[in-house]
Amino acid sequence: MESKTKSPPKLTRRNYSKIIRPIFGILVLGYILWRLYEVLIVQQAYSIEIWLRLLIAGLIIGGVYALIAIGYTLVYGILFMINFAHGEVMMIGTFAGYFLFEVTKGINVASAGNPPLSFSDAYPLISVILAFIVGMTVAAAAGFFLEKIAYRPLRKAPRLIPLISAIGASFFLQNAAQLLFSPQVRDYTNPAAIARGSGWTLIINDSRVVITYTGVLTFVLSILLMIGLYLMVQKTKLGKAMRAVASDKNTAALMGIDVDAIVSRTFIISGALAGAAGVMWGLHNGLVHFFVGFLPGIKAFTAAVLGGIGNIPGAMLGGMFLGLVESLGPTALGISYQLKDVIAFVIMIVILIFRPSGILGEVLSEEKV
Amino acid sequence: MLKVTDLNVYYGAIHALKGISFDLQEGEIVTLIGANGAGKSTLLNTVSGILHAKEGTVEYLGENISNEAPQVIVQKGIVQVPEGRKIFAKMTVMENLEMGAYTVTDRQQIQDKREAMFDRFPVLRTRSKQLGGTLSGGEQQMLAMARALMANPKLLLLDEPSMGLAPVLVEQIFDIIQDINQQGTSVLLVEQNAHMALSIADRAYVLETGHIVLEGDASVVMNDPMVISAYLGG
Numbered sequence: 001m002e003s004k005t006k007s008p009p010k011l012t013r014r015n016y017s018k019i020i021r022p023i024f025g026i027l028v029l030g031y032i033l034w035r036l037y038e039v040l041i042v043q044q045a046y047s048i049e050i051w052l053r054l055l056i057a058g059l060i061i062g063g064v065y066a067l068i069a070i071g072y073t074l075v076y077g078i079l080f081m082i083n084f085a086h087g088e089v090m091m092i093g094t095f096a097g098y099f100l101f102e103v104t105k106g107i108n109v110a111s112a113g114n115p116p117l118s119f120s121d122a123y124p125l126i127s128v129i130l131a132f133i134v135g136m137t138v139a140a141a142a143g144f145f146l147e148k149i150a151y152r153p154l155r156k157a158p159r160l161i162p163l164i165s166a167i168g169a170s171f172f173l174q175n176a177a178q179l180l181f182s183p184q185v186r187d188y189t190n191p192a193a194i195a196r197g198s199g200w201t202l203i204i205n206d207s208r209v210v211i212t213y214t215g216v217l218t219f220v221l222s223i224l225l226m227i228g229l230y231l232m233v234q235k236t237k238l239g240k241a242m243r244a245v246a247s248d249k250n251t252a253a254l255m256g257i258d259v260d261a262i263v264s265r266t267f268i269i270s271g272a273l274a275g276a277a278g279v280m281w282g283l284h285n286g287l288v289h290f291f292v293g294f295l296p297g298i299k300a301f302t303a304a305v306l307g308g309i310g311n312i313p314g315a316m317l318g319g320m321f322l323g324l325v326e327s328l329g330p331t332a333l334g335i336s337y338q339l340k341d342v343i344a345f346v347i348m349i350v351i352l353i354f355r356p357s358g359i360l361g362e363v364l365s366e367e368k369v
Numbered sequence: 370m371l372k373v374t375d376l377n378v379y380y381g382a383i384h385a386l387k388g389i390s391f392d393l394q395e396g397e398i399v400t401l402i403g404a405n406g407a408g409k410s411t412l413l414n415t416v417s418g419i420l421h422a423k424e425g426t427v428e429y430l431g432e433n434i435s436n437e438a439p440q441v442i443v444q445k446g447i448v449q450v451p452e453g454r455k456i457f458a459k460m461t462v463m464e465n466l467e468m469g470a471y472t473v474t475d476r477q478q479i480q481d482k483r484e485a486m487f488d489r490f491p492v493l494r495t496r497s498k499q500l501g502g503t504l505s506g507g508e509q510q511m512l513a514m515a516r517a518l519m520a521n522p523k524l525l526l527l528d529e530p531s532m533g534l535a536p537v538l539v540e541q542i543f544d545i546i547q548d549i550n551q552q553g554t555s556v557l558l559v560e561q562n563a564h565m566a567l568s569i570a571d572r573a574y575v576l577e578t579g580h581i582v583l584e585g586d587a588s589v590v591m592n593d594p595m596v597i598s599a600y601l602g603g
């Protein structure tokens with residue numbers, strides 16, 4: 001009886017997009033598979049050493065993205081907001097490292113008989129450690145004050161408001177850096193021992209594949225920092241309190257956890273990781289300017305969403321994945337390298353069509369929505 | 370021990386508590402009974418410092434704590450077991466207990482306390498490595514109580530501990546509450562299950578839409594005609 005009165009499903013806007021999205025996803029996926037087949041199997045245009053170079057480059061940039069992505073995910077996990085100024089926190093870290101190297105470059109170390117040597121060239125290890133300490137500390141402080149000034153007063157406001165404040169803070173920090181340091185693009189002055197481009201050389205099929213010192217430093221340090229962060233969150237009292245606050249602020253407060261203090265520390269940790277990523281970016285890519293945080297920031301945000309925002313291993317995985325896609329993608333698909341950013345974003349869209357909550361993301365519980 | 374005077378609490382324009390006054394003496398079990406929406410949870414959250422009163426005061430051991438932050442109130446010895454238990458679902462039983470002991474700095478004391486909790490709630494020991502979210506309702510209530518006791522409360526606030534539990538479990542929980550009280554912890558017990566609450570309490574207050582409409586010894590309140598018809602199904 002009932003079926004007679006049932007009207008056919010209406011093609012509402014919602015239904016419409018439900019049909020369109022998978023079709024779009026499948027089309028893009030089909031295109032990607034066809035291109036992969038063409039390039040990898042039909043043409044076999046590139047030899048192993050080219051793939052190896054791209055793979056190495058992808059792992060290095062992926063580590064940087066992962067470190068920044070963790071910051072987005074930690075803050076989202078605890079405040080359910082996207083800290084759009086996080087890329088600028090990284091930029092501040094990059095500048096801090098830059099100035100540290102400028103200072104160590106300027107100090108001359110007397111060495112009997114030999115031509116004068118700068119501190120940075122004479123003690124590269126100490127200089128690099130100092131640069132990371134300074135970069136991480138300054139960026140951590142930036143994260144701390146960012147939260148105190150731009151987000152904390154809006155804690156109880158509707159969710160859109162802190163987001164607007166975040167975008168405002170991002171513009172403010174970019175412009176402040178432009179005013180303070182001029183719009184000029186500067187060269188990062190690496191210690192001579194880890195000059196950009198220098199590294200270990202592998203000979204494969206009679207061609208050279210260079211594994212750069214800065215690349216190895218970036219990759220190894222980012223992995224170590226990620227392991228450290230993971231252990232901190234899982235094992236320490238602070239990490240457990242962070243998880244408690246992320247899952248339920250009121251109940252955490254009833255346990256005697258100072259929620260505001262935990263939020264502050266979350267921004268400090270996120271800032272420190274972004275600062276480390278900034279110094280790596282400077283050492284490996286070599287340029288620093290007021291806009292240097294923008295693209296890595298957007299990419300890392302993408303990576304965090306890709307991995308499932310709020311999920312720490314997801315951010316790590318998403319960062320690595322994005323780095324690899326961006327590096328290998330253009331060649332594997334036979335598309336111009338200029339389009340690497342487009343490829344990265346298209347792949348993100350496709351993944352989110354099929355898994356809206358990201359690779360490791362879970363369906364958001366009601367309280368988080 | 371606890372003295373609440375003329376408390377007025379709002380959610381925006383909603384006037385949830387309209388001039389509540391009550392007190393609790395050291396060693397007592399005092400129960401607050403009332404229907405859904407009467408303002409019981411609001412009252413406990415105001416005592417815990419999650420909410421702050423617009424007017425009125427909360428005094429604890431002679432000190433005005435109306436404007437203190439929740440973590441300060443926990444440190445002073447008032448600990449709440451919230452409505453619906455609010456176990457950290459993604460954390461293990463062990464980690465939930467550790468969070469309960471967040472304000473305790475002495476590691477040895479935390480360990481001893483944990484052992485004591487495992488002795489009192491043996492099921493928690495067998496489940497210690499399991500995620501809180503995988504426990505049954507009764508086990509979660511025990512975990513919630515154990516977690517609160519980890520902080521060494523002088524005054525325990527319980528928000529509807531019997532909610533959603535089978536009668537056998539309710540009896541068990543109420544036995545434990547009495548036992549905790551006998552070992553020296555004062556208890557403020559909020560319940561809709563008036564019968565059980567009145568049977569273990571020394572004194573009772575009846576809350577209706579933000580007002581206290583009746584107060585007295587539990588045995589007297591239990592025999593009040595209004596209470597019998599409204600809360601005891603008589």
Ligand SMILES: Nc1ncnc2c1ncn2[C@@H]1O[C@H](COP(=O)(O)OP(=O)(O)O)[C@@H](O)[C@H]1O
Nearest residue numbers: 380383385403404405406407408409410411412
């Ligand atoms: N977060 C809130 N925002 C707005 N109103 C609320 C909120 N929490 C509770 N209330 C209102 O305050 C009154 C008391 O609620 P509550 O203290 O939860 O009652 P009880 O615990 O006795 O069931 C109810 O009318 C309820 O609708």
Ligand SMILES: [Mg+2]
Nearest residue numbers: 409410411452
């Ligand atoms: Mg309630």
